[in-house]
Amino acid sequence: MYGNAYIENDGNKVNSILADEDPIKLAEFEARIAAGDKIEPKDWMPKEYRKQLVRMIEQHAHSEIIGSLPEGTWITRAPGFRRKLALMAKVQDEVGHAQLLYSAAETLGKSREDMTNDLINGKSKYSNVFNYPAPTWADSAVIAWLIDAGAIVNQLANSKGSYGPYCRALDRICAEESFHLKYGHDNVVFLATGTPVQRAMVQEALNRWWEPIMHFFGPPDKASQHSEILMRWKVKMGSNDSMRQTFLNMYVPKIWDLGLTLPDPNLRKNEETGQWEYTEPNWETFKQVINGNGPCNKERLAVRRMAEENGRWVRKALMSKTDQYVTPLA
Amino acid sequence: MIIKSLDPRIDRAALDDESKVGELSGNEHFQTYEVFQQVKRGTHHQHVGNVHAPNAEMAMLFAKEQYCRRGAAVNLWVVKTADVFVTEYQDADIFETTEDKLYRDPNSYKVMDRINAFKARTSKV
Numbered sequence: 065m066y067g068n069a070y071i072e073n074d075g076n077k078v079n080s081i082l083a084d085e086d087p088i089k090l091a092e093f094e095a096r097i098a099a100g101d102k103i104e105p106k107d108w109m110p111k112e113y114r115k116q117l118v119r120m121i122e123q124h125a126h127s128e129i130i131g132s133l134p135e136g137t138w139i140t141r142a143p144g145f146r147r148k149l150a151l152m153a154k155v156q157d158e159v160g161h162a163q164l165l166y167s168a169a170e171t172l173g174k175s176r177e178d179m180t181n182d183l184i185n186g187k188s189k190y191s192n193v194f195n196y197p198a199p200t201w202a203d204s205a206v207i208a209w210l211i212d213a214g215a216i217v218n219q220l221a222n223s224k225g226s227y228g229p230y231c232r233a234l235d236r237i238c239a240e241e242s243f244h245l246k247y248g249h250d251n252v253v254f255l256a257t258g259t260p261v262q263r264a265m266v267q268e269a270l271n272r273w274w275e276p277i278m279h280f281f282g283p284p285d286k287a288s289q290h291s292e293i294l295m296r297w298k299v300k301m302g303s304n305d306s307m308r309q310t311f312l313n314m315y316v317p318k319i320w321d322l323g324l325t326l327p328d329p330n331l332r333k334n335e336e337t338g339q340w341e342y343t344e345p346n347w348e349t350f351k352q353v354i355n356g357n358g359p360c361n362k363e364r365l366a367v368r369r370m371a372e373e374n375g376r377w378v379r380k381a382l383m384s385k386t387d388q389y390v391t392p393l394a
Numbered sequence: 395m396i397i398k399s400l401d402p403r404i405d406r407a408a409l410d411d412e413s414k415v416g417e418l419s420g421n422e423h424f425q426t427y428e429v430f431q432q433v434k435r436g437t438h439h440q441h442v443g444n445v446h447a448p449n450a451e452m453a454m455l456f457a458k459e460q461y462c463r464r465g466a467a468v469n470l471w472v473v474k475t476a477d478v479f480v481t482e483y484q485d486a487d488i489f490e491t492t493e494d495k496l497y498r499d500p501n502s503y504k505v506m507d508r509i510n511a512f513k514a515r516t517s518k519v
Contacts, residue, residue: 163446170426
């Protein structure tokens with residue numbers, strides 16, 4: 065589960081980024097991507113390509129693992145045995161996705177240990193939505209349906225990117241996410257077509273999650289040379305706004321179809337332009353939350369610290385002094 | 395400060411938000427094993443990815459969880475990444491001549507023209 069990458073655009077740096085690169089190798093690299101060929105781990109690549117991909121894949125991996133926390137809370141309290149089993153399977157899938165993504169990022173030269181350390185020390189980001197709590201069962205249903213739906217929009221786009229290992233991981237991930245989406249939809253539909261109390265519960269959850277969902281794809285991109293380069297290199301596969309539009313177009317009608325409402329009086333599709341119009345969510349809140357001041361940031365990182373700390377004695381017992389780490393192949 | 399959570403399990407753990415525990419040292423997450431999966435008897439094993447594990451048995455356990463969660467599988471191999479000998483992409487030219495060696499290709503053998511010509515020639519006699 066992941067929104068668009070939080071790539072900092074810094075127009076001024078662009079010239080120095082490319083100035084360092086060998087022009088012949090750069091031209092070959094760009095020609096390969098333009099021809100639709102994939103880049104593989106040991107290929108020559110511009111430093112900026114490597115840097116942005118590591119950052120993006122790593123954020124994605126962290127999002128999967130942190131994203132399993134608000135949902136995991138609900139496993140013991142999920143209504144009914146079948147839902148407990150399904151939720152366990154979903155949470156386990158998300159943790160598995162993190163493993164796949166960490167492996168893809170490792171092929172670019174950053175170790176798994178360094179990625180985990182950067183996460184728990186607050187240096188790396190993860191998807192902002194997971195800094196919010198899931199106070200009711202309906203919240204977990206809304207997460208499973210709509211956050212996963214948003215993630216699929218993003219992940220399908222990114223699976224057409226240029227870096228082979230990331231594309232392969234995303235192909236596997238997208239296949240599993242379709243179960244999450246169906247499972248989430250099923251839970252939301254069950255509540256929305258249920259008793260007045262159930263309907264009210266899912267409506268409240270939707271109201272709570274609407275702003276985080278609108279934040280999910282990231283702030284509107286500023287047009288810059290930097291983002292142009294990242295698009296040309298097929299690192300960034302679409303603007304944050306275009307991903308948001310795709311999501312709104314696919315899911316708002318499905319939400320309204322259930323007789324549920326969304327807490328934005330301006331939300332509507334402009335039939336002339338084909339674009340959705342909406343109130344911009346509060347981007348200052350977004351900035352605050354992503355920089356550590358959301359309702360659950362501290363809890364999420366503390367739980368990750370606890371997991372690594374409590375697992376250490378097991379790992380130490382199993383470690384062999386003669387084993388040598390080499391970068392995974394693909 | 396002790397973290398207050400909606401999750402009673404996290405509350406019970408009484409986590410301190412100032413705590414610095416959990417940091418990893420190098421290689422603490424082990425080496426990697428490459429995973430090969432066979433989905434059906436009679437087909438080739440296919441590379442599907444890798445897992446971090448301290449030994450082959452645990453690699454197998456993780457590989458099953460990670461790559462055989464859905465759909466069919468009948469067999470798994472795990473191989474230490476360090477033991478795999480690989481070609482470099484920059485040496486891909488070593489494969490280039492393969493496509494030129496058409497004498498290895500059944501489609502490069504065209505005999506019908508010759509047979510037909512022969513038949514035409516001999517039937518006239």
